[in-house]
Amino acid sequence: MARGEVEWVRGLKWFSYKKVFVAFCCVNVFLSISLLRSLYSSSSASSSSNTGQRSTPDSLYTxxxxxxxxxxxxxxxALEPVELVRLAKKLKKELKIGKKGSKLSKSVNQKSAFEILSRLKALGSSVNFTEQREVVELWRVQKIEEIKRLSVADSTKPSILSKETKKLKIALELHWQKFLEGIGFWLPSDVNNTVVDDKPDTAYELEEEIIxxxxxxxxxHTELHTDYAGAAVRWGLTHHTESAADCCQACLDQAKSAKLxxxxxxxxVYCPSESGCYSPDIYEHKHQECWLKQDEKPRLTFKDKYSDSYRSSHPTAPVVVPWMSGVISR
Structure with missing residues (x-):
């Protein structure tokens, strides 16, 4: 009898612990669900409130x-400078094109040089440097006007102008000096860098050279380390001679055979250096290049050394002028 009571008490304890554990789990689940519902309700209310504020600004401003x-x-x-902004964007685009794709093709450069040379030939041999510059400048202005007329005449066809023509217009308007250098025309300004004596006391001494x-x-009238300006009678890029004497002789022969x-x-102007000769244009000037030029009043572009101021603006320029030149008549 006593043993049966003990077993009954043990069963009752086991049953009570189980019920308490289950009840405790149920309470936890209920509390968790209640907490989640409350968080969701508050989030929805906040979202609705914000949406209402955005959709009805009248509630915030009078x-x-x-x-x-x-x-x-x-x-x-009304005050926005629409036209000014448009022009600024156009100019920025042209400058960008000028920097990245302003290099004209060889055919365009040669055609431009031929047109300028033809105008200079028409002047005869008695014109001075100032008149030559005026003729070249007049060609530039007329060329720009010609391109503009083509553009206006075919305004319904924006693509009528080729890419080369557009680049030529930009070069003539924004990169004129660089364009002249690119086609082989060296027209020095009135101020000559050889006039300024900015050599230091320890100036580089030019060594005597054997031609x-x-x-x-x-x-x-040979002059070493010298480069003269002038209108190109014959391009050195396609005219090479075995020696400086042959280059001079070519100039003498051309002057004798030239027609009225x-x-x-x-x-x-001759390049005696086997490694080529420096020039500020876009071309690579090679050994034995021979330029034949004409100028009523010959003017030096460079003599002996490139000045410090010039080399600071042209980092690739050497110290000594590599060309040799001569004026056969003045």
């Missing part, structure tokens, strides 16, 4: 404030 804001927007739009090839005739009204060579 009617007078809204009118002032609208009037301010209208005034700003390769046969001896130079006295009528060549043609430009006569009176300046020769």
């Amino acid at each position: 009617e007078d404030q809204i009118k002032r804001v609208e009037e301010s927007i209208r005034i700003r739009q 390769p090839g046969r001896s130079m005739p006295p009528e060549c 009204g043609d430009m006569k060579c009176n300046i020769w």
